[in-house]
Amino acid sequence: MTRSSGIDVAVSTAILTLRRTERGVVLSLPLVRRTREPFADRWALPGGWLTATEAPVGAAARTLAETTGLAPSYLEQLYAFGAVDRSPSRVVSIVYWALLRSDQVDAQSAEYRRTGLSPENVRWFDADDLPALAFDHAQIIEYALWRLRNKVGYSRVAQGFLPEEFTLAELREAVETILGRRLDPANFRRQVESSGTLIATDEFRTGNHRPARLYRSSPDAELADRGPLSSEEMSIR
Amino acid sequence: MTRSSGIDVAVSTAILTLRRTERGVVLSLPLVRRTREPFADRWALPGGWLTATEAPVGAAARTLAETTGLAPSYLEQLYAFGAVDRSPSRVVSIVYWALLRSDQVDAQSAEYRRTGLSPENVRWFDADDLPALAFDHAQIIEYALWRLRNKVGYSRVAQGFLPEEFTLAELREAVETILGRRLDPANFRRQVESSGTLIATDEFRTGNHRPARLYRSSPDAELADRGPLSSEEMSIR
DNA sequence: GAGGTTAAAGTCATCATGACCAGAAGTTCC
DNA sequence: GGAACTTCTGGTCATGATGACTTTAACCTC
Numbered sequence: 001m002t003r004s005s006g007i008d009v010a011v012s013t014a015i016l017t018l019r020r021t022e023r024g025v026v027l028s029l030p031l032v033r034r035t036r037e038p039f040a041d042r043w044a045l046p047g048g049w050l051t052a053t054e055a056p057v058g059a060a061a062r063t064l065a066e067t068t069g070l071a072p073s074y075l076e077q078l079y080a081f082g083a084v085d086r087s088p089s090r091v092v093s094i095v096y097w098a099l100l101r102s103d104q105v106d107a108q109s110a111e112y113r114r115t116g117l118s119p120e121n122v123r124w125f126d127a128d129d130l131p132a133l134a135f136d137h138a139q140i141i142e143y144a145l146w147r148l149r150n151k152v153g154y155s156r157v158a159q160g161f162l163p164e165e166f167t168l169a170e171l172r173e174a175v176e177t178i179l180g181r182r183l184d185p186a187n188f189r190r191q192v193e194s195s196g197t198l199i200a201t202d203e204f205r206t207g208n209h210r211p212a213r214l215y216r217s218s219p220d221a222e223l224a225d226r227g228p229l230s231s232e233e234m235s236i237r
Numbered sequence: 238m239t240r241s242s243g244i245d246v247a248v249s250t251a252i253l254t255l256r257r258t259e260r261g262v263v264l265s266l267p268l269v270r271r272t273r274e275p276f277a278d279r280w281a282l283p284g285g286w287l288t289a290t291e292a293p294v295g296a297a298a299r300t301l302a303e304t305t306g307l308a309p310s311y312l313e314q315l316y317a318f319g320a321v322d323r324s325p326s327r328v329v330s331i332v333y334w335a336l337l338r339s340d341q342v343d344a345q346s347a348e349y350r351r352t353g354l355s356p357e358n359v360r361w362f363d364a365d366d367l368p369a370l371a372f373d374h375a376q377i378i379e380y381a382l383w384r385l386r387n388k389v390g391y392s393r394v395a396q397g398f399l400p401e402e403f404t405l406a407e408l409r410e411a412v413e414t415i416l417g418r419r420l421d422p423a424n425f426r427r428q429v430e431s432s433g434t435l436i437a438t439d440e441f442r443t444g445n446h447r448p449a450r451l452y453r454s455s456p457d458a459e460l461a462d463r464g465p466l467s468s469e470e471m472s473i474r
Numbered sequence: 475g476a477g478g479t480t481a482a483a484g485t486c487a488t489c490a491t492g493a494c495c496a497g498a499a500g501t502t503c504c
Numbered sequence: 505g506g507a508a509c510t511t512c513t514g515g516t517c518a519t520g521a522t523g524a525c526t527t528t529a530a531c532c533t534c
Contacts, residue, residue: 006243007287009319009329050244052327056319079465080317080331082246082293090289092246092329094317143465169511187492189513194490209511210499228316228380406480424523426482431521446480447530475534482529489522498513504506 012047039134072098099160249284254337276371309335336397
């Protein structure tokens, strides 16, 4: 039994976030334009190569910061791909999916404006309106969305999209966007209140309606379910 | 941005099955004894190296056959590990988990006896009574068991342990073993009948009791949930 | 044929869910 | 300042799923 003699391991990440557009809140994610073959000029998930001295999840966070400047609030491994026909050369790629809080998107945009570094090669796309993608990244994003929709039913992932304090209506809007259907406000309130994952604050958000109480995530509960190794993976902050 | 310059990619598999022992039915899995460093003489998950010309899932099935002679009825990717301290040399390992039908275990044992090839380095262990394992394989098996217990609630994975035809009591016994608690026979029947995943046959299993109807899995439903790529992964037969 | 054993069908209370209603408490418009 | 409007928030009610339990069926062993 001999060794596999050197395979290149790529790491890439589908960073999902919610953006407020004129069409309402939509799921969207940043893509980077490839500068070299294969698939030059096509859009792809941000990523890079795993180096010899880092863990895969660290490589995902590092390449994410390098290519987009973003630091997600949640990072979880999605799948390891390695079909031989996936690319001309043999590559194994470990794909992660991440959640980004909507306020971090705005902060990043402001940072772009401040530094004048307008990233020509990074652009946000709506998840339901993607361009032609490199490799099989379209399928990968499809799978990431499936995982997200799945998890929103039994975990608190939706809270990973929201800032520290939020109203129940905002949380419900996030869940509605993920699931693609409207939810009854009263029933949603009943469910999330009995789940014990939220802490009520004494602050309220005013607006063209009765003031809505602000909530924050309860600190003890995990954002999603467990991973294989408590040390290596899962929520990074 | 330069390439990662050659990482060895290992593939290993946790093959779960149900064995009938004097303590009743228990979850168990085969382990192989390592013959070289690191962790020489320790027990480990069967596996091998990914070659340049095969898909990871194919490598999992191949190395499984080579080291244990087993061909599982279900094979799904579990996780890709790659912590730098996982082994002296840098290795990324893609771990799969598999289900083996109990009748296949017996067939394999008979084959061993027939060929006289008693595999000194392969042995079955009960999942709740494992020896000291190489690498972090104990944690990996723990995670595989967690995934199994999780999936048994919303999918038909338990049927992957049973032969083609089985009684509801046998299916219930499999689920009970996975979950580690007893289930009400009548309620279990009601649930599984309304789920539509079984087809009733006209045959019965007799015994020291009223005859029990035999069922088979309905062919249209998948054994578990979807994977990322319909072509590459999931159930292999 | 009696007794034992499990299969299979049914009953009942409880809990979660979805649909819906009504009052509360702000803003906006006149 | 008050009416109109909007959404928040607490509540009811019917329905379906679930768990605990009972009853009858049909085989085997003695």
